[in-house]
Amino acid sequence: MFDPTSFPEPTLISVNGVKLEVFDAGAHNAGRPVVLCHGWPEHAFSWRHQVPALFAAGYHVIVPNQRGYGNSSRPTEVTDYDIAHLTGDLVALLDHYGYDDATFVGHDWGANVVWGLAQLHPHRVNKVINLSLPYMERGPVPPIEFLEAVFGGDLYLVHFNRQPGVADAVLEANTSRFLRNLYRKNEQPAEPAPGMAMINLALAETPRGEAVLSDDELAVLVSAFESSGFTGGLNWYRNLDRNWHLLADVDPIVRQPALMIYGDRDTVAKSENLTDFVPRADVVSLDCGHWIQEEKPEETNEAILTWLEQQES
Known part of the structure; x- marks a missing residue:
């Protein structure tokens, strides 16, 4: 039985040619799977507040480190x-648990994977x-090519692709x-400094704003990335153009019921045409930044539990 006061113990599960470290809770709630997909640079632990709530609501909660x-x-x-x-891993994870389908929840890069999975x-x-x-609507040219033309080589998305290994080494150090x-x-808003934003953050002596994580929570993340390094996660970015090609002939419309949760202070822009591509989308905005959950x-x-209840009624 899962202790809702602590994060579940992980299991290594072989799927799709790799092994995934998976934290799951509520296996006795079989038939109601919810898969939580983290972003960058995150960890399954980023869903620690959602696991007990979904568990208590009767869901089988499955949280992989991707x-x-x-x-x-x-x-x-x-x-x-x-x-x-990335989507093949999630499909194989469903197969492992014997599920035909599931509700998928994603944050940041995890959201990008979930949108791709739905397609x-x-x-x-x-x-x-x-x-x-x-x-994100598929543009007429590969995204890195577009971003480089508009924002230049210091944009972190471009930098990760054009200078592989450079950011990896700075972040790991x-x-x-x-x-x-x-x-x-x-x-507080500030003019962007010259150079690459993520490298600047890694070298900055003084943090800005307020901490999202307690010291103990931060230690979990630090320990995980000191062990894994950052290259695996950065390689997700290094496939943005490849993904653009892979999705060329795929139906761009996401037809499932969808809930989009924004942070009003997030630097990620809200979509102006979400329902053109996700016609069954509902939207909730919370007064927060990027690390919403x-x-x-x-x-x-x-927001999640209310919406899920509405979908089931």
């Missing part, structure tokens, strides 16, 4: 982190709940400081 993270496999080939592999494997997804990152400086809220755990839980 490939490249925690104690999950970290393949060496960049192409092993494309959207086909590539629509019959395996019964509902979508995504935080921070809305559905400054893991604790980088994560401490990144997980902040209520930062950690900044506003109770409000996030309420």
Whole structure:
């Protein structure tokens, strides 16, 4: 039996040619699976506030560290982190548990994977709940090419692709400081400094704003990334153009019921045409920044559980 006062113990599960470190709770609630998908640079632990709430509501909660993270496999080939592999892991995880489909919840990069999963494997997804990152319309040119032309080579998305290994080394040399400086809220607006934002964060002596994580929570993340490094997660970014090609002939419409949760202070822009591509989307906005489920755990839980209840009624 899962103790709701602590995070579940992990199991290593072989799926899709890799091993995933999976935390699950509520197996006795079989038939009501909810899969929680973290972003970058996150960890299954980022869902610690949602697991007990979903468990108590009668769901089988499945929380993988996706490939490249925690104690999950970290393949060496960049192409092993494309959207086909990432969504394939989740489909294989459903197969492992014997489920035809599930509700998938994603934050940040995890949301991007869930949007892709709903397109590539629509019959395996019964509902979508995504935080921070809305559905992104497929543009006329590969995204890195577009972003580089508009924002230049210092944009972190471009930098990760054009200078592989550079950011990885800086973040790994400054893991604790980088994560401490990144997980902040209520930062005052400031002019962006020259250079690459993530490297600047890793080297900054003083954090801005207020801490999102307690010292103990931050220590969990620091320990995980000191062990895994950052390259696996950064390789997700290095497949943005490849993913653009892989999704070229896929139906762009996400037809499942969907809940989009925004943080009003998030630097990720809200979608102006979400329902053009996700026609059954409902939207909730919370007064917080990017780390939605950690900044506003109770409000996030309420939004998720209320919406799920509405879908089942």
